[in-house]
Amino acid sequence: MTPDSAALLAGMQRALGIIAARHHGDVAGAQALAAEFTDDAERAHAFLLLTEVSLTLVSGGSGRPVPDVVRDLSLRIAALAAAD
Numbered sequence: 001m002t003p004d005s006a007a008l009l010a011g012m013q014r015a016l017g018i019i020a021a022r023h024h025g026d027v028a029g030a031q032a033l034a035a036e037f038t039d040d041a042e043r044a045h046a047f048l049l050l051t052e053v054s055l056t057l058v059s060g061g062s063g064r065p066v067p068d069v070v071r072d073l074s075l076r077i078a079a080l081a082a083a084d
Contacts, residue, residue, distance in 0.1 A: 011037070011046030012053070 001009075014033050021029035037043040055073075059066045 008046070008049060011042060012050045015043075015046040015050045 014036055017033045018030045021027075021033060034043065037046070055066050055069055059069050062069065
């Protein structure tokens, strides 16, 4: 594993940790993990990669192509925004 790929995986793990901490009500833990990112670009990249992996997992589990999963998610977000 190259140092770059190790850093990307560590960032994705950190992003997962933030999500897990938030779901457990551990705001301080989520903030501490978020502070470990060196900058906003690193944080955004980690969450982007995590999102892509998550969408691929949902696609594989449902047997639906990733674009269909993305479209459905986009429609749900739009419906939430419209209801607000």
